[in-house]
Amino acid sequence: MPLPLADLLITGGSVLPGDPRDGRFARADVLVRDGLIAAIGPDLEAPGAERVDATGAFVLPGFVDTHHHLWEASLRGLTADWSALDFFWGVRAHHAGAHEARDVHAGTYAGAVAALDAGITTVLDAAHAVNTPEHAREGLRAVRESGVRALFCYGLTTTPGAEAFTAEQRLADLRALHANEFTSQNAATRVRLGVAVNDIGSVPWTRTRTEFHLARELGLPSTVHSRSLWGELSAPEITWLHRDGLLAADQVHAHANAATDGELALLAEAGAAVSSTPETEVMLGLGYPALARAAELGIPTGLGTDIQAGSPADPFAWMRAALQAVRGQRHQRVLETGGSTGLGTPTPSVRDVLHHATLGGARALGLGGVTGSLEVGKAADVLVLRTDGVHQRPVVDPVATVVLHSRASDVDTVLVAGEVVKRAGLLLGGRADRATDLADTTWARLTPRITSRGGLLPPRPEGVLKHMAAAGAANAPEWARS
Template structure:
């Protein structure tokens, strides 16, 4: 066991159904979790520690904290502005263009609101893809918000300058990201990553420079990957690696998926936005079969709610639907289990949102499982008053749980939510921050959407 300091906090979770997501430990029908400092010290059927504060988790389900690997937190106040039936062009012209109206305090307040809502919904970790870095002050305001909420964050510094790529003013961004990396370092809840410029909007020289700096500084990267062939292009340029997390990749072919799997990489899928936007979803199944460490994200709160449980649920349904289509077209229906058919289960979705999410944000060795020496990011789900579903508890988490069922949230050993209430943050503060942003940005827009000042 790791050495512990006598002055470190000690917390003992008692009597939960523990889904460790650890292949050695498996599930515990009834189990305890001992946390010392910011890490899990022990997981077993019965533990005791007279010095520890006790959380009575009888009847609850303990899971690793959920990790969103593709979120634009700055768009939180724009919730509902992106219509369900809109196209990507609609998003660019009606939502994304608003970024130039966001001042420094707008970025702070929007990020604050999004982070609070995520924590409340059991999202302990996030890759915040911030493609609204219009000045160094904007970047620093976003970091200030994340520090204030204490969510475990990989904040990806957006390198996108203009949508059409016409203004290549990355020099100040590259210099600033180097300075910020020195300030944040490798440890702690807040780390700096890089959100690369979209490949189709910038030059390969620009992308090469960005990736080179990120690797020099030891930072995780992410990129919007939409057109076909870009993964192959990165590979051919010698740039593809497991430290780059493409988002979406709906048009990736099987060879490209194998390239990602071969380098130990992950793709962040955002099924609610992708499916509603009319994209092909067969990539989910093809990536699963290829061994890609798929992870999940919400993408933009302007379109869908902050609800990783729903993201897991929809992903499962989509993947089962694709499997059924494949079987029918092959003359094998109804669905039956047979060799060579890796039929997805709800537990796979929970793996996407925990184990694989941890890998995507560069913490695969330290996060995503409930096991000794792991960082203590834990969510307790309370199925009452209606009761837990029969069968696999992982199926209850994925298919039946909603954010309102999140009873307790622990990040790095600190209790952030307990008995259904945030401990040191306020939901009203998130709402007030959203209202402030709307009042400021829509004052500069000729026709504000109905209700934004309410």
């Protein structure tokens, strides 16, 4: 049994209670007891409590990452100049299969620790490198060891080169993992189990049905890449799911950039959520983020990292990328039709993106009652953000200072469920050294395997894109093919 956490009092900070979108900073203390926020107010008394001095700093809710393939931290920097098709061919079709279970453990741990270092206290891990049952257990072990709050979504994708672990065996293994380790999970459980279903169109529709039905049967939340591709590789995936009765409120649809407003309305009707990962979406060629369109329809909408193979686990980068990508797209439409005189107040606002990076993301994961905001009774997922940097002064608008003028390196202290995982700018428990050693050792192991498989980006065979398009059409629902 873990030892009970000592009371902790965060004193003297400028605290952001309630929905971060409201931007109501106030001088206050935060009392943490038994992993929960016990009180928020000025000059709190807590005899014997450990103290964290937040004078001159912001006290914020921990950031929530709603879409992240943590294992890919083993490949940092690989996809910097790649397109989405390069990514699918290089990482999904080749490098995922090169990962042994210990490599998945190392990448997942390194990725989760990097997230904590940047103030991310909750993450949805779409673990789609489950090449064997051991790969799943090692990824799960890494998430637990890191200390992050997580929704560990067991990936049902068959990795090329690991076909010996069949689709049927994956479903059985997911059932076994649920029965053996997660039958008593609830929203407050630090690491919960979920399902990462196959990309729509990548498998026969009967299997898509089976995967969504299994998630529903087990009472598990699920995540899926939705409407990420364009042109001949695109399909009305959300419409298909709706017509087959597969949409539900406990789903996170990643990206959805190519979704029509009508398809987003279907997600809103079902109560499903959307995760935008603006850095990878713009960089890889998935289209402009659907973040604002989704949120304006009332869809719970969060932000995420996606892949550390190409982007850092950095919520400040997410917020800025989302803000500028969506504003830029909307501004351009106005400029082209009405010129500069047609410009109005830009949307989304800095308050909007701070909300999506915190409480909005928590709601997307079904955790709005647990984390995402500083409120009495919620989990003590808290960060202290220094504001004494030369790049931050003066503080004219506190929310703008957080979103536009702060960096991950300004994160001073991080708590997850009341546990201090970072303090005075340093990760605790040997996390930093271990994550670095694991990442470097794993890359040294992976390098000769990747080289033997064709190198960092193996040449794409002639006609592979037409094959993908044909396979997607063949895997459409029966009624859509008639």
